[in-house]
Amino acid sequence: MTNPAGRLRIQLHPGGVGITSTRPVQAARLLVGRDTAQTLRLLPALFSVCASAQATAAVTAIEQALGLTTNPNVAARRRQLVAAETVREHLWRILLDWPCSLSEPPDTPTMAAAMAADGAWRATLTAGCDLFVPGADAGTAPSTDPARLELANLSARQVFGLTPNTWLTQVDALPALLTWAGGTQTAAARLVRRVLAADWAGLGRSAVSALPELPAPDLDRHLAGAQPTVDAFVAKPTWDGAPRETSALTRQLDWPLVQDLTGHFGNGLLPRLVAQLTEVARGLTATYAVTGTPCPPPPGLSVGVGLAQVQAARGLLVHRVRLAGEHIAEYRILAPTEWNFHPSGVVAAGLAGIMEHTAAATLEPLARLFITAVDPCVDFDLISDHS
Numbered sequence: 001m002t003n004p005a006g007r008l009r010i011q012l013h014p015g016g017v018g019i020t021s022t023r024p025v026q027a028a029r030l031l032v033g034r035d036t037a038q039t040l041r042l043l044p045a046l047f048s049v050c051a052s053a054q055a056t057a058a059v060t061a062i063e064q065a066l067g068l069t070t071n072p073n074v075a076a077r078r079r080q081l082v083a084a085e086t087v088r089e090h091l092w093r094i095l096l097d098w099p100c101s102l103s104e105p106p107d108t109p110t111m112a113a114a115m116a117a118d119g120a121w122r123a124t125l126t127a128g129c130d131l132f133v134p135g136a137d138a139g140t141a142p143s144t145d146p147a148r149l150e151l152a153n154l155s156a157r158q159v160f161g162l163t164p165n166t167w168l169t170q171v172d173a174l175p176a177l178l179t180w181a182g183g184t185q186t187a188a189a190r191l192v193r194r195v196l197a198a199d200w201a202g203l204g205r206s207a208v209s210a211l212p213e214l215p216a217p218d219l220d221r222h223l224a225g226a227q228p229t230v231d232a233f234v235a236k237p238t239w240d241g242a243p244r245e246t247s248a249l250t251r252q253l254d255w256p257l258v259q260d261l262t263g264h265f266g267n268g269l270l271p272r273l274v275a276q277l278t279e280v281a282r283g284l285t286a287t288y289a290v291t292g293t294p295c296p297p298p299p300g301l302s303v304g305v306g307l308a309q310v311q312a313a314r315g316l317l318v319h320r321v322r323l324a325g326e327h328i329a330e331y332r333i334l335a336p337t338e339w340n341f342h343p344s345g346v347v348a349a350g351l352a353g354i355m356e357h358t359a360a361a362t363l364e365p366l367a368r369l370f371i372t373a374v375d376p377c378v379d380f381d382l383i384s385d386h387s
Contacts, residue, residue: 005023005024005048005049005377005378005379006021006022006023006024006378007021007022007023007378007379007380007381008020008021008023008337008341008376008378008379008380008381009021009022009380009381009383010341010347010351010367010371010380010381010382010383011382011383011384011385012351012355012363012364012367012382012383012384012385013385014385016348016352016355017347017348017351017352017355018343019341019342019343019345019347019348020343021235021337021338021341023335023337023338023378025231025234025235025333025335025338026231026234027046027047027333028046028331028332028333029331030042030046031043031046031328031331032328032329032330032331033327033328034327034328035326035327035328036062036066036134036323036326036327036328039058039062039328039331040055040058040059040062040132040133040134043055043058047333049377049378050085050089050312050313050314050317050377051085052078052081052082052084052085052122053082053085053310053311053312053313053317054312054317054319055132056078056079056081056082056132056308056310057308057309057310057317057318057319057333058132058308058319058321059078059131059132059133059134059136060078060306060308060310060319061306061307061308061319061320061321062134062306062321062323063134063135063297063306064297064298064301064305064306064307064308065304065305065306065321065322065323066134066135066306066323067297067303068134068135069296069297071135071136071137071138073137073138073139073140073141074129074131074136074137074138076140076141077125077126077129077131077138077141078131080121080125080141080144081122081125081126081131082310082311082312083283083286084118084121084122084125084144084283085118085312085313086279086283086311086312086313087118087151087279087280087283087284088114088115088118089313089314089375090248090276090277090279090280090283090313091111091114091151091155091159091280092111093276093372093373093375094159094187094188094276094277094280095107095108095110095111095114095158095159095187096108096111097372098187098188098191098273099187101191101365101368101369102187102190102191102194104187107158107187110154110157110158113150113154114151114154117147117148117150117151117154118147118151120146120147120150121144121147121148121151124141124142124143124144124147125141125144127142148284151284152164152284152285155280155281155284158186158187159186159188159277159280160184160186160188160189160277160281161180161183161184161185161186161189162184164280164281164282164284164285165281165285167180167277167281168278168281168282168285171257172256172257172260173256173257173260174260174261174264176257177192177257177261177274178196180192181193181196188277191273192270192273192274195269195270195273196270200269200270200366201261201264201265201268201269201270201271202264202265202266202268202269202270203268203269203350203353203354203357203358203366203370204267204268204269204272204350204351204353204354204370204373205265205266205267205268205350205353206266206267206346206349206350206352206353207349208242208243208244208245208267208345208346208349208350209242209244209245210244210245210246210250210253211239211244211245211246211250211315211316211339212239212244214239214309214316214318215300216298216299216300216301216307216309217299217300217301219307219309219318219320220300220301220305220307220320222237223307223318223320223332223334224305224320224322224330230332233334234332234333234334234338235338236338236342236343237334237338237339237342238342243339243342243344243345243346244339244345244346245267245315245339245340245345245346245374246315246316246336246339246340247272247275247314247315247336247340247346247374247375248272248275248276248278248279248313248314248315248375249262249267249271249272249275250315251275251279251311252275252278252279252282255275255278255282257274257278258271258274258275258278261274267346267350268350269366269369269370269373272370272373272374273373276373276375302322304322304323304324304329305320305321305322305323306319306320306321306323307319307320307321308320312336313375314336314337314340314375314376314377315336315337315339315340316334316336316339317333317334317335317336318332318333318334318335319331319332319333320332320333320334335377336377337376337377337378340374340375340376341374341376346374347370347371347374350370350374351367351370351371354366354367354370355367363384364382364384367382367384368382
């Protein structure tokens with residue numbers, strides 16, 4: 001049966017790296033002609049991966065197109081939902097995929113407990129209100145401390161070996177990371193230790209740069225053109241003529257530990273793994289303040305057009321909508337996977353470097369680890385014809 005979410009096919013061969021995709025990047029066309037209420041009900045079924053980020057982008061874009069400002073309490077709750085989702089998605093990789101890289105079984109009991117705590121976090125934020133109705137109103141979110149504390153405790157036991165806040169404070173540069181990895185027995189620490197010991201920390205390093213902040217009018221011009229041109233951009237996006245990266249690593253470049261590691265290893269394997277750990281720890285310790293100011297539409301857009309940019313777990317997610325009255329005239333979605341898994345993007349360049357510097361016996365497992373460290377939002381097939 002065909003997977004409705006599509007798949008990536010990543011091929012390693014003597015001539016380089018080939019990446020092809022069956023992701024339905026034009027699926028948003030199914031929303032055209034529907035009213036806004038139908039669209040917001042249907043969208044989670046069409047785009048179930050990172051559903052909170054998808055729902056937040058959709059309702060924000062529709063609010064903008066309707067000329068509505070977003071209630072600050074609602075905006076804060078939506079941000080928390082996306083943050084909780086990001087923690088959960090990274091834990092999925094750390095608890096289920098990282099042990100496999102050590103030839104160990106996935107930690108499914110801890111992940112099941114994390115899912116339950118994530119559900120409690122989400123239920124608290126959405127209690128008594130529908131956050132994904134245009135113009136929604138809500139009071140200040142009730143405390144999510146119990147659910148976050150449960151996730152923090154799970155992460156302390158099974159990921160960090162100490163509290164997330166202590167890990168953030170103490171593990172602030174490469175020497176401290178070496179000490180932590182050498183003295184902690186969680187699978188995450190042992191994987192970091194193995195990557196360092198095997199001299200894999202810089203594998204996958206490339207010259208592909210981070211996606212910069214995108215001014216709404218400039219991005220809108222890329223997404224508002226003729227359908228074939230927009231489809232080509234959405235399927236294989238570039239910015240200023242070059243592929244770019246948007247990921248946990250690019251989001252965490254401001255953090256001292258990640259800054260230090262990229263100074264040593266560029267955008268190679270170790271900084272990517274540590275960026276996911278950092279994002280979990282920061283997500284579990286962050287303060288989600290209400291700004292007190294309504295969120296107006298971004299300037300420079302036409303009447304009836306909304307464009308929302310949301311940092312989802314795997315990178316920048318963009319929704320653009322144009323309304324005709326209460327109905328959808330155009331809907332475009334630009335997802336992070338299309339940036340990161342561009343045929344000439346950061347994964348293709350990184351895997352080419354891994355092929356050049358890795359023995360055949362370890363090529364496939366290292367390639368898989370690198371791919372999951374960048375993290376596609378769909379399954380992938382890895383075919384190695386390299387010899």
